[in-house]
Amino acid sequence: MPTMLDVTGLGHTYAGANGHTAVSDLSFRVEAGELTCIVGPSGCGKSTLLRAIAHLLEPTTGEVRLHGDLVTSVPEDLAVVFQDYGRSLFPWMTVRGNVEFPLRARGLSRTERRERATETLASVGLDASATKYPWQLSGGMQQRVAIARALACRPALLLMDEPFASVDAQTRFELEDLLLRVRREQDTTVLLVTHDIDESVYLGDRILVLSTSPASIVAELPVDLGRERDQISTRESETFVHLRGEVARLLRQPIPAAEAPADAGEPRTRRPRWWRWGRGSTEIPPAAEQRSDAPPAEDVTAASGSDAPEESTADSTAEPETSEDSATTRAAESPVADEPISEEAASEEAGPEDSASERAAAEEPEPADASATEQASEDGSTSETAPAVAPPGESKRARRRRQAQETARAAEAEQPESTPEASTEDTGKSEGTARRA
Numbered sequence: 054m055p056t057m058l059d060v061t062g063l064g065h066t067y068a069g070a071n072g073h074t075a076v077s078d079l080s081f082r083v084e085a086g087e088l089t090c091i092v093g094p095s096g097c098g099k100s101t102l103l104r105a106i107a108h109l110l111e112p113t114t115g116e117v118r119l120h121g122d123l124v125t126s127v128p129e130d131l132a133v134v135f136q137d138y139g140r141s142l143f144p145w146m147t148v149r150g151n152v153e154f155p156l157r158a159r160g161l162s163r164t165e166r167r168e169r170a171t172e173t174l175a176s177v178g179l180d181a182s183a184t185k186y187p188w189q190l191s192g193g194m195q196q197r198v199a200i201a202r203a204l205a206c207r208p209a210l211l212l213m214d215e216p217f218a219s220v221d222a223q224t225r226f227e228l229e230d231l232l233l234r235v236r237r238e239q240d241t242t243v244l245l246v247t248h249d250i251d252e253s254v255y256l257g258d259r260i261l262v263l264s265t266s267p268a269s270i271v272a273e274l275p276v277d278l279g280r281e282r283d284q285i286s287t288r289e290s291e292t293f294v295h296l297r298g299e300v301a302r303l304l305r306q307p308i309p310a311a312e313a314p315a316d317a318g319e320p321r322t323r324r325p326r327w328w329r330w331g332r333g334s335t336e337i338p339p340a341a342e343q344r345s346d347a348p349p350a351e352d353v354t355a356a357s358g359s360d361a362p363e364e365s366t367a368d369s370t371a372e373p374e375t376s377e378d379s380a381t382t383r384a385a386e387s388p389v390a391d392e393p394i395s396e397e398a399a400s401e402e403a404g405p406e407d408s409a410s411e412r413a414a415a416e417e418p419e420p421a422d423a424s425a426t427e428q429a430s431e432d433g434s435t436s437e438t439a440p441a442v443a444p445p446g447e448s449k450r451a452r453r454r455r456q457a458q459e460t461a462r463a464a465e466a467e468q469p470e471s472t473p474e475a476s477t478e479d480t481g482k483s484e485g486t487a488r489r490a
């Protein structure tokens with residue numbers, strides 16, 4: 054088979070103060086018609102590798118060749134399918150419109166576009182949904198649209214970055230089989246990144262196992278399962294079971310500390326310091342101030358990410374992930390974003406409702422009698438309806454929930470005393486209930 058993809062000495066170091074090297078000196082080939090799976094620990098650089106191959110990121114070192122041609126910009130005969138179909142489809146376009154969209158840029162006439170879209174949608178079982186909008190489809194159907202859009206371009210190489218990670222297990226099996234069928238029918242060359250060891254064995258002709266960050270290849274395993282695969286019998290076969298064990302062992306191998314890069318394993322969602330500065334707070338949370346084992350201010354700030362180590366100190370000071378948080382994280386992971394996204398942009402993505410309510414919560418004053426209530430609480434003398442002080446390090450979401458509960462309790466307390474009849478009736482009912490029990 055001729056070589057479709059030739060990656061030589063590929064490396065990528067992200068720009069910025071820390072200059073994180075995500076991929077280092079990586080070399081491998083993918084032959085035409087082959088389906089190669091890439092597995093590796095979380096954060097090792099799999100997505101960075103795919104983006105560098107597609108030239109969505111400029112490689113820092115090395116080169117990529119697609120059927121012999123040096124890749125210097127995003128190649129026309131290459132398509133990428135990302136995990137998050139919700140973000141990759143245009144919600145204002147019909148299914149057919151989404152599939153036809155990239156064909157316009159490739160200069161196909163209206164009739165050709167229509168024919169190609171109809172044919173590709175039929176091949177992924179969506180011919181009946183051509184005039185629907187993405188938001189009218191299930192998650193699995195939306196991912197089919199994303200796959201159809203990529204296939205409609207008849208790419209020489211299809212790159213897939215955890216394409217089935219966002220769907221349920223049953224849909225995942227269906228989409229895996231769809232990929233195998235389409236690949237057989239169209240002889241597409243596929244390079245697929247997955248977290249799922251079983252998926253890599255089920256789909257791949259070959260598996261590349263990557264090391265922790267910066268990614269390098271630790272093993273290359275041929276998958277001797279033939280082209281015809283079945284979700285039940287293949288997964289039960291001896292070869293399958295042996296291979297999945299082999300991949301799992303390779304992924305588990307601890308890296309000796311001496312070999313581990315200094316910046317390896319840095320959590321991707323760890324928030325930079327500007328994240329908290331952007332919220333107008335550089336203060337040490339009170340709980341951390343009071344604790345003798347609390348880390349210094351900078352550590353507390355850094356540990357506020359959702360991926361921060363789960364220690365009791367972090368628990369008491371870290372804010373839970375809000376939609377705004379995840380929007381920030383997601384935005385920072387954008388394929389074209391090496392630089393942090395501004396908070397305004399992240400708020401926009403989080404939606405006006407979210408950011409408005411977050412702002413409102415931030416502007417709410419603390420209870421005036423906070424210290425008195427805190428003292429009462431310590432004494433055990435706080436009544437159930439007394440306004441409670443905000444616990445140190447309490448998140449905005451938790452505060453909103455607590456305040457709603459307080460309001461409800463206050464409303465209950467203001468209700469008129471129940472009449473003697475009502476009390477008797479109540480008592481009778483509860484006695485009846487107790488008796489039945």
Ligand SMILES: Nc1ncnc2c1ncn2[C@@H]1O[C@H](COP(=O)(O)OP(=O)(O)OP(=O)(O)O)[C@@H](O)[C@H]1O
Pocket residue numbers: 067068069073074075093094095096097098099100101102248266318319320321322385386390391392
């Ligand atoms: N835009 C960026 N700027 C700086 N560092 C980044 C950026 N994107 C990713 N990284 C870092 O590069 C490393 C590799 O990230 P990448 O997303 O490629 O890993 P991955 O193997 O795909 O992760 P996962 O399996 O969790 O999806 C991580 O340490 C990550 O924090």
